[in-house]
Amino acid sequence: MRENAYNAKPKVALAFAAIALVLSASLFVPVQQAEAAKPTHSDIQTALNLANGYINSLYKDASPDEVGSSTHAVMAEYPSIPIRVVQSDGRVIRAGEDVDIKVGWKTNYISDLTEVSSDTIKYRLRFRALDIGGAAVDKAPMLEITVDYVYGANNNVKVDIKNYLWETTANISWADIYLGSTYIGRATPSNVGTTWTYTSSVNHGNDVFFRSFRYIERHGTQLGREYYNAIGQTSKGTELASRLTAEGYTLGKDIYSPMFGSGTSQSNNFLYESGSSGVYRDCYTEPAMRNRSYQYHSKVCNGVDAYIIYSRSSDWLVPTLWAIHLLNKGVGADVPVYDGYNTWSPRQVARFAESKWIADIGIQSPASSSHASAVRTAAFLVLETKLGYGSVNDATSRTYADKAASALLNPQVKANGNVIRENENGSQTTLIRPVHEGGFYTAWNGFNYVAKKSVLQNIADAFNQSDETIDIKPSNAESTITIAQALRVFDCYNYGYNCTNVP
Numbered sequence: 319m320r321e322n323a324y325n326a327k328p329k330v331a332l333a334f335a336a337i338a339l340v341l342s343a344s345l346f347v348p349v350q351q352a353e354a355a356k357p358t359h360s361d362i363q364t365a366l367n368l369a370n371g372y373i374n375s376l377y378k379d380a381s382p383d384e385v386g387s388s389t390h391a392v393m394a395e396y397p398s399i400p401i402r403v404v405q406s407d408g409r410v411i412r413a414g415e416d417v418d419i420k421v422g423w424k425t426n427y428i429s430d431l432t433e434v435s436s437d438t439i440k441y442r443l444r445f446r447a448l449d450i451g452g453a454a455v456d457k458a459p460m461l462e463i464t465v466d467y468v469y470g471a472n473n474n475v476k477v478d479i480k481n482y483l484w485e486t487t488a489n490i491s492w493a494d495i496y497l498g499s500t501y502i503g504r505a506t507p508s509n510v511g512t513t514w515t516y517t518s519s520v521n522h523g524n525d526v527f528f529r530s531f532r533y534i535e536r537h538g539t540q541l542g543r544e545y546y547n548a549i550g551q552t553s554k555g556t557e558l559a560s561r562l563t564a565e566g567y568t569l570g571k572d573i574y575s576p577m578f579g580s581g582t583s584q585s586n587n588f589l590y591e592s593g594s595s596g597v598y599r600d601c602y603t604e605p606a607m608r609n610r611s612y613q614y615h616s617k618v619c620n621g622v623d624a625y626i627i628y629s630r631s632s633d634w635l636v637p638t639l640w641a642i643h644l645l646n647k648g649v650g651a652d653v654p655v656y657d658g659y660n661t662w663s664p665r666q667v668a669r670f671a672e673s674k675w676i677a678d679i680g681i682q683s684p685a686s687s688s689h690a691s692a693v694r695t696a697a698f699l700v701l702e703t704k705l706g707y708g709s710v711n712d713a714t715s716r717t718y719a720d721k722a723a724s725a726l727l728n729p730q731v732k733a734n735g736n737v738i739r740e741n742e743n744g745s746q747t748t749l750i751r752p753v754h755e756g757g758f759y760t761a762w763n764g765f766n767y768v769a770k771k772s773v774l775q776n777i778a779d780a781f782n783q784s785d786e787t788i789d790i791k792p793s794n795a796e797s798t799i800t801i802a803q804a805l806r807v808f809d810c811y812n813y814g815y816n817c818t819n820v821p
Contacts (some may be wrong), residue, residue: 338559339534357727359813362805365727369802372731372756373545375524377797378533379557383499383609390469390564391557393538395614396756397753398530398787399477402609403445403493403505405458411445412531412756414786415607416615420445423454431690437468437750441788447488458488459505461495465789467735468750473522475753480513481505481758487775498527522735522752530786535565538795540572545799548578548806548819565603566594573635574693576642577700577803579821586647589640590630592622594678603794615783630659633684634671638697641667642704646821651710668705668715670791675718679764680725687759689768690725692797695806698722703804707811713745723808726801729759729767737792740766749758749790757793758801765794 378384379391402412411417411425419425423446428441433636440462447458449675469476479495484507495514496500503514518525533539539558546555559569573589575581581588594602601619618625629636641664649655651665662670671694675681680690681698699722706716731737735752740763761768767791785791806816 346515355724356518356812357723357808358379359809359815361723361727362809362813363815365805366802366809367732368730368733368756369758369798370549370756371524371789372754372793372798373542373795373802375526375551375753376529376538377526377554378529378544378611379554380499380610384611385561386606386608387560387564389557391539391542391554391672392533392535392561392611393558393795394529395514395532395534395538395540396530396787396791397525397751397757398529399789400498400526400531400786401443401461401463401479402496402531403448403459404496405445406492407447408445410609412607412610412612412786413443413734414530414532416453416783417607419475420452420454426790427438427456433749434464438464438466439789440464442482445493447490449487450489450755452520452521453486455485457483457485458490459484459493459510463546468522469517474520475525475528478513479503479512479516482509490492500527501674514729522753523733525753528753531610531612532783532786533611534568534600534614534616534795535562535605536598536616537572537574540567541574541796541803543569544572544575544580544819545803548803549816550818565599565605567599568595570752571597573639574697574800574803576639576646576821577647577697577800577807578819579817582639582646586621586644586649586655587640587657589636590626590641592626596622598622598625608658617783618744627659630657634674634681635691635694635697637667638671638694638701642697642701642821645701645704646709651705651712655795656718664701665705665715667711668712669702670719672714672718675721678721679762680722680726680729683761686761686768690729691765692758692760693800695722695726696797696800699726699804700807700821703808703811707808719808720762723805726758726805727760728765728808729794730801731755731757737790738766739769739790739792741769751790751792754793756798758798759792760797776778 375659376394378394381388399538417425427444432440442462444460447455460483462480464478466476486507492506497516543555543558570580601622605613644664652663654661654663682697683691702715702719705712731754735750739747761766807820809815810817810820
């Protein structure tokens, strides 16, 4: 059982406090913005159609390997190379799982990424064991994985898995290798150097086979439920709801619920609730791992109360969602409400968020003033659309809504699968990742996916669970669903399309 969030290590709270000092927020009224050309319904629908393919590829409902019931489902976090082994002593180890084989030693470790070409990578993945005396053994086995995302005439994904190294002191004699649901082969100390190959059946596009082991109930599965209900795929929405209910979640009680017009029965400040019945319930539960599933451990769970203080005082994501929630509940645009830190109105929140606008790109994140954030820009678009195109008819909000909607059409992986990455040194690299087709970037600078990280991001990442794949992760379920819903909201208010479950 994971440590209760209330007993989190003090250093995590101090880390959030340090970041908050750097990012202290103040109200700001920006100058009037010039009118912007807004996207057409056709532009928006094209982006949504692409996004739907990506979102569908992350839907996990295989029982019993992914979920414990045939009526349940969860949302994978991102496309991945989901490799696991079953060692001769019966231990199942999944890439990226947050499990100790011994204090200070995770069961697996990923390293040594080489970008062989624009569409091919190579890396190494260690699965660990114990020796006869109980000491950790690092390579039992170490696999070398080569992934060609655009292989052959049909542009399939080809994965080569090589038994690269085996430390014979390990107290196991073999390890069966699986890629997703497919058995690959048996690695032993005597067949080091053997390579097995898997080639996908999907031609250049989204592939459910490559969905990640890791899933997220907050916010991914909650977002998936809201989104599938919004687009009329209610059977999927029902399976996701069944899983959430079984795990003790209150449906419609997520920080992103206001973007779908739900959660209006909750209190004004429910977005800042901690505890097992609050909006970070995943931090208080530990669902059983399954052969091809485990819940991602968010860094937020190392200090929920500290994060809530930070999110209310030093970030603009949750205040923006809070303002949408107030409007959904019928609070007037200029009615000041105390959120536990500030007393301000929804319109004042919008004016403050506008001060975080990066011209023609989007809303910045607290970690960088030059890179736009997917979730913050998505929430911003919904708030500005409601204020600008709703009954308030706020001209400034209308202009920003047009700008945000236009900006959000850019950071999406198009049908060619190209991802343009901004590197640590500021240069650009074009990579081809068709499995991410339709996904919206998590962060970007113009049209470019941002890989480089600020000091603040590196501080925060120190508390993250290790990655399942070492490859680029330009998009995920959270970024893609929030942007898709924001575009639906804008489309509804402007053109009368995609209006189901719009606030």
